[in-house]
């Protein structure tokens with residue numbers, strides 16, 4: 001139990017992927033974790049394993065273009081904060097460099113699949129922790145879709161059926177250099193009975 005907590009605590013987004021390939025055995029374990037995540041409706045979340053370089057280049061191109069537009073539309077304070085973060089990479093090259101790209105999709109507006117989007121992100125979290133536990137790194141990415149045409153293009157690349165849309169991308173691979181664990185949590189965001197009443201008295 002403690003080792004799971006330890007793993008979760010040291011997990012950080014990391015975009016420094018090496019060229020080392022990911023074996024099918026390892027990839028299957030990550031996918032098994034994803035499909036084991038709680039889901040409101042069985043099979044409402046879909047995970048697409050993408051290794052075709054042309055597809056990945058097309059996904060990268062759309063994400064790169066939309067992210068640039070999205071970022072320029074953010075308030076200056078937000079833009080600055082994002083651009084100052086140490087691992088900010090406007091090229092999004094890591095989406096191409098990671099040997100495996102997992103694409104998580106679902107049907108956000110399907111009344112038959114309530115909470116589909118939430119479940120997609122839980123599956124993402126399960127895969128992220130599993131990948132980390134196997135010594136790999138990940139860098140979750142939620143495409144900044146600006147309009148219908150971006151979405152249509154992305155959906156066409158993956159041949160998604162009508163109503164289905166991409167929620168997140170999870171590039172997965174091995175780190176270029178050993179990962180240094182960095183403390184993340186301040187514990188100040190856990191409250192007791194009411195908002196603002198700190199649960200952890202640190």
Ligand SMILES: Cc1cc2nc3c(=O)[nH]c(=O)nc-3n(C[C@H](O)[C@H](O)[C@H](O)COP(=O)(O)O)c2cc1C
Nearest residue numbers: 011012013014087121139140141142143144168184
């Ligand atoms: C669900 C999710 C979506 C994200 N989407 C993006 C994104 O679209 N663009 C981006 O630059 N970083 C995105 N990030 C942040 C990075 O993947 C990474 O988490 C961050 O750089 C720092 O890692 P940390 O949150 O583990 O500390 C996202 C993170 C999460 C959890």
